[in-house]
Amino acid sequence: MNSFGELFRLTTFGESHGAAIGGVIDGMPAGMAIDTVAVQQELDRRRPGQSDIVTQRNESDRVEFLSGIYEGTSTGTPIGFIIRNADQRSNDYENMRHTWRPSHADMTYTLKYGHRDHRGGGRASARETAARVVAGALAKQILLKKGITVHAYTSRVGDIAVPLPYSALPLNDINSNPVRCPHAETANKMMELIRKVKGSGDTIGGTIQCVITGTPAGLGEPIFDKLQARLAAAMLSLPAAKGFDYGCGFDGCGELGSASIDELEPSPEGDRPRSVTNHSGGIQGGISNGEDIYFRVAFKPVATLLRPVQTVTDQLQSVTLQARGRHDPCVLPRAVPVVEAMAAMVIADALLLNQTTHLL
Amino acid sequence: MNSFGELFRLTTFGESHGAAIGGVIDGMPAGMAIDTVAVQQELDRRRPGQSDIVTQRNESDRVEFLSGIYEGTSTGTPIGFIIRNADQRSNDYENMRHTWRPSHADMTYTLKYGHRDHRGGGRASARETAARVVAGALAKQILLKKGITVHAYTSRVGDIAVPLPYSALPLNDINSNPVRCPHAETANKMMELIRKVKGSGDTIGGTIQCVITGTPAGLGEPIFDKLQARLAAAMLSLPAAKGFDYGCGFDGCGELGSASIDELEPSPEGDRPRSVTNHSGGIQGGISNGEDIYFRVAFKPVATLLRPVQTVTDQLQSVTLQARGRHDPCVLPRAVPVVEAMAAMVIADALLLNQTTHLL
Amino acid sequence: MNSFGELFRLTTFGESHGAAIGGVIDGMPAGMAIDTVAVQQELDRRRPGQSDIVTQRNESDRVEFLSGIYEGTSTGTPIGFIIRNADQRSNDYENMRHTWRPSHADMTYTLKYGHRDHRGGGRASARETAARVVAGALAKQILLKKGITVHAYTSRVGDIAVPLPYSALPLNDINSNPVRCPHAETANKMMELIRKVKGSGDTIGGTIQCVITGTPAGLGEPIFDKLQARLAAAMLSLPAAKGFDYGCGFDGCGELGSASIDELEPSPEGDRPRSVTNHSGGIQGGISNGEDIYFRVAFKPVATLLRPVQTVTDQLQSVTLQARGRHDPCVLPRAVPVVEAMAAMVIADALLLNQTTHLL
Amino acid sequence: MNSFGELFRLTTFGESHGAAIGGVIDGMPAGMAIDTVAVQQELDRRRPGQSDIVTQRNESDRVEFLSGIYEGTSTGTPIGFIIRNADQRSNDYENMRHTWRPSHADMTYTLKYGHRDHRGGGRASARETAARVVAGALAKQILLKKGITVHAYTSRVGDIAVPLPYSALPLNDINSNPVRCPHAETANKMMELIRKVKGSGDTIGGTIQCVITGTPAGLGEPIFDKLQARLAAAMLSLPAAKGFDYGCGFDGCGELGSASIDELEPSPEGDRPRSVTNHSGGIQGGISNGEDIYFRVAFKPVATLLRPVQTVTDQLQSVTLQARGRHDPCVLPRAVPVVEAMAAMVIADALLLNQTTHLL
DSSP: OOOOOSSEEEEEOOOOTTSSEEEEOOOOOOOOOOOHHHHHHHHHHHHHHHHHHHHEEOOOOEEEEEESSSEEEEEOOEEEEEEOOOOOGGGGGGGGBOOOOSSSHHHHHHHHHHSOGGGGGGGGSSGGGGHHHHHHHHHHHHHHHHHEEEEEEEEEEEEEEEESSSGGGGGGGGGTTTTSSSHHHHHHHHHHHHHHHHTTOOBBBBEEEEESOOOTTOOBBTTBOOOHHHHHHHHHHHHEEEEEEEHHHHHHSBBBHHHHOOOEEEEESSSSSSEESSSTTTTTEEOOOOOEEEEEEEEEOOSSSOOEEEBBBBOOOEEEEOOOOOOOOSSSHHHHHHHHHHHHHHHHHHHHHHHTTSOO | OOOSSSSSSSEEEEEETSSSSEEEEEEEOOOOOOOOOHHHHHHHHHHSSSTSOOOOOOOOOOOEEOOSSEEEEEESSOOEEEEEOOOOOOGGGGGGSBBOTSSHHHEEEEHSSSSSGGGGGGGGGGHHHHHHHHHHHHHHHHHHTOOEEEEEEEEEEEEEOOSGGGGGGGGGGGGSSSTTTTTTTHHHHHHHHHHHHHHHHOOOOEEEEEEEOOTTTTBTTTTTTTTHHHHHHHHTTTTTTEEETTTTTTHHSBBBBHHHHHOOEEESSSSSEEEEOTTTTEEETEEESSHHHHHHHEEEEEEESSSOOOETTOOEEEEEEEEOOOOSSHHHHHHHHHHHHHHHHHHHHHHHHTTTSOOO | OEEEOOOSSEEEEEEEESEEEEEEOOOOTTOOOOHHHHHHHHHHHOTSSSSSSOOOOOOOEEEESSSEETTTTOOOSEEEEEOOOOOOOGGGGGGGGSBBBSSSHHHHHHHSSSSOOOOOGGSGGGGGGHHHHHHHHHHHHHHTTTOOOOEEEEETTTTTOOOOOOOOHHOOGGSTTTTOOOSSHHHHHHHHHHHHHHHHTOOOOOEEEEEEESSOOOOOOOOOOOOOHHHHHHHHHHTTTEEEEEEEHHHHTSBBBBHHHHOOOOOOOESSSSEESOTTTTTTEEESSSEEEEEEEEEEEOOSSSSEEEEBBOOEEEEOOOOSSSOOOSSHHHHHHHHHHHHHHHHHHHHHHTTTTOOO | OOOOOSEEEEEEOOOTSSSSSEEEEEOOTOOBBBBBHHHHHHHHHHHHTTTTEEEEEEEOOOOOEEEEEEEEEEOOOOOOEEEOOOOGGGGGGGTTTTBBBSSEEEEEHHHSSSOOOGGGGGGGGGHHHHHHHHHHHHHHHHHTTHHHHHHHHEETTTEEEEEGGGSSSGGGGGSSSTTTTSSSSHHHHHHHHHHHHHTTTTOOOEEEEEEESSTTOOOOOOTTTTTHHHHHHHHHHHHHEEEETTTHHHHTTTSSSHHHHHOOETTTTTSEESSOTTTTTTTTTTEESSSOOOOOOOOOOOOOOSOOEEBBBTTOOOEEOOOOOOOOSHHHHHHHHHHHHHHHHHHHHHHHHHTTOOOO
16 A cells, blocks of 8 residues: 555655656644755755766656645645656657566566556656655654654665774765765775676665664554564565664574673663663664664665566566666665655654653 | 554454453454364464473463354454463562563653553563464464465574575474474574573574465555565564565675576466566565565564673662563574464455455 | 544454453553543443343443553553353344344345354444443543543434433433433433333334533544544444434534524633534534534434344245344433443544644 | 545545645556546536536636556556646635634634644635545446446525435436536525525525445445445535434434334345335445445535624634635535545445455
């Protein structure tokens, strides 16, 4: 289904090569000053064509708000918005009308729905994530009011990984390079690798790290809507995402309990309990504990190669497919703002839900 | 919140040391023969006290069905059930009434709800997963009708991992040893490690692998309810779960696209397309493609150590806590049926949702 | 489906002649003192056998709470509860196993689900409303904290109607007679009519009026969850309910706008706007305005007559059916607490939802 | 909240005087030929300015579909659409920026959200119902496939009521006069009354009758989503609606059970049970029985009078307000297609939900 969230709720629509994509944000708290410029800036971070290591599709991606904001302030009514599609070149996809691209959604959409919009992936295109960025940018404005920040960055491309933990990195430098890695030396190596891979008509995957700071204790709704469950669902709903872990994650599962327990101490100010370490990743029992929340998302390499691949037609004939179109050699740089958007929506929703824990 | 699923929907209740735990299953298809013995067998797989490598709490865990089944058949009305709590020894927890156990939900529940049931973890106890097993066992009966199987097994404990892929393992042997690993030699090493860890008052984590076979193409509801997003939410809602990945997962994200693409060929029978490889893990664009679905779940070591740990009271006084109570040195063996239960519920729900893709 | 409400959410289960009925209340605010005696008192108001004008089925209807309440206080976790069925006399229904009772749910359940529990209406029995009363009694405890009261009463039976508006009635006297009408003279006439109808093996319908006082302005969630839409859904989900109207209702629709508009004036204290009249029924644009909310619910006569009726078997043979079993000659007296329960749940849910209108 | 339906789900946005209104339809079955001309025709039935008895606001109300339809067929992906606002004359409302119109949503929106879009009712304007008509028109195309028809008509204006039951009326003639009443003589009287009321600056209410034919048995989801509960919620979510009843309704509640029971007989073809009468209104136990479904909706007179009314400002000063703007003297004629739209959505959703009653 095409809605996400309980109280801060995004519903999206739109295909890669239709007239427009867009959405409706229901549950934006009333009375908030809305910074539409900041929304456009987030969209620009996701926009194609912004550097040589991403797709060259040329979309200005201008968001038009249609409702829910009056005289610069949220009214409490739903915020509708659209982003017109412009540079479509649908003809690039004409040869795929009856041929399924391997490892894409082409075949599964056909098998499920009976037919499909083959142009540029249709609904399955990562283009739909632009609508998420709009909603995420509004969610960030909620978080800003509460002193919560969300930073994602490319932590690994292929076998090149940032050698330091997030706490040792200048998170404000994430946007200082096209690959969105705050460790300059690693960023350069990543970009070099991506250019090399691109040159050979290939693609490459990696991981994005995300850090949420300033979260109050109490967010998350056990049992089934634990904060990590919501974050995991958010991240695995992204195109090309293959995994999610948080806190000590997969690596920590090889450890002993005595090595991974977070002992407690009073905070220096003596006003709250504090975790001495943070293997828990800021969440215990599905509820935030006030420490940093951090998690990783794995992204597979893009399945569109600029080299021949073996596949079948919808008549089950074997064919060789040579992709055309414009594609990302590596989705990570453009996925960074999308990861942040989804994380921000999850936290904004959890904030609102937590306002109902007690009768006020 | 305490409900899971859209059409096949479980709502649960109950604390570790209350009168009972239980739940309501809404959306069980009408007219199905219900095998209540099979449900109890699944519960017995999760039951405490079944071997020396799990907690010695003594619970018979008998499920009592209260509605929704008449003359052995599902009526289409909600299935209510309870499991009485028996061996509680709440006094074991009296010293924790005002002391927070590190890396547990104790502190976060207090900070969120204002107070808590401190006895044995209260609602945050893994005991609530028994209700999931009941619903999962009924979901499995739906899957059985469609020829779908779900097998989970312990694939890693500490640094001991099964050396073979799932496809090379005798999945029917999973229950032949207490650790629930179908590779006998590895199982023995795992159990040896768990006993050693237990002897030192420590705990150990690991990963569970799950494989779903026989799934038809078409399951999953883009965009936000992609099949992998539902599976990830299901798994990260489990106590102690720290990560989820599927198909090529985290490891595959270091690969080139050319190495991880799944080319297509006609099936030998010529009646459907088939993936030559299955890096995709049986899901493309959020929709099953008919190949095996497989994923991994990471579980951290249990946070209850039988050795002193530093913590604080709810008055923010530093104290040393020496846990009592009976605890699992490693949750993996008992988590195996729970992972299967959650996976079965996700697939059952997806099957029903997919029945609405077209107007019949 | 078997859940009601968004944030204060009841899920129920149970058939008339199964082991038990019950439910789960999710979203009860944490930290509230829970008066379980008051819950039982509400159940006793709905209980069969309490007077000669209702069914003589003998059910003690003792509610057992299983979770979510600890040391007398709500914990914020789900409240599970059951009510065992006792006096079932299922044999009374054996002759209806293959015969459909006219104007009951017998036929429609069979046509929908393929088979049914024919004993006493199964899931379609009004017995399920006992679970609603439990949840409603807890909702009333939320309302009590906010100074909100909910009073329902029998306002009409057959052609005997209370001649005064609710504002002229002693609402605290509702329980002073078995028919639950606060106008003593009318109550006597109603009871006389019910006894007469009962004597002839017939049944009779009527209307219930409900008044909610003390509601703050701001409750209700436009567009689709307007407060009156939620109330209407709540009331029409009740067995035998055939209509709902609020404020000026059906009668006011014949009026001119100039006769039915509610002009505004400052309240005597000058601290809020006040409606000079209240044709609106306390709701404008789907949102409460702080005035009394009042509405009516129409209930048809019970369809079980103690006289022969023409019907068909599930093999489509015409037969004459002579009902046995114990039945209400008029549902109104016992429906009064159920109407209150549903209204209380709607308002409690709206209170919690309204806590999310602004970012706190 | 701004979404309606479970599987066939409409989410709407937009204010009377914003840039556009619109919505997203999620769950449209895949593979259906979509008749966009028919959608526009339904919109034209609701359009302002179509006759002298409705508002003279001049809106072309052209719907633009943005997604979900490809080559004339539904793809199974969400259908986004917008309708631009044109003839706004917002200045007409400038004098209401700080003054609350009596019996409108002005005050309640302010009290709930803290501020409001005062222009033409903002979100509370009946203009939002245009989005419902779009979704309803698509729902009707689902119903058409199943042989289901939905007809609403103006059955009463003020004290002028159609003297015949629906079954005696030519339902295909509903659109043959501006008031949308299929009884020509009554229609003329109604129009005469509306013109007279309009001339005096007043307004008038009435009732709409709706009939749904061809519904299969089995629609509706007990307990809380009984078909009548969904219909009631749908109708009471409409601006100005004050009541809903179905089948024998409020009037039938004065009857004896023996007079209102629907005895059963085999159908003439002997292939299904048939109700001899239809006091039940086609629904029993919340589930359709295959007979006609019919219900009434009460609409109050429009609260905007073209004469002075007493009210207060948002500073609680008493003032006399003289409305400007263009308004309907009677909403009934334009509400007819909206009632049909909501009914069609409820039935379409119920059809899809009923496809999940059994495992297929």
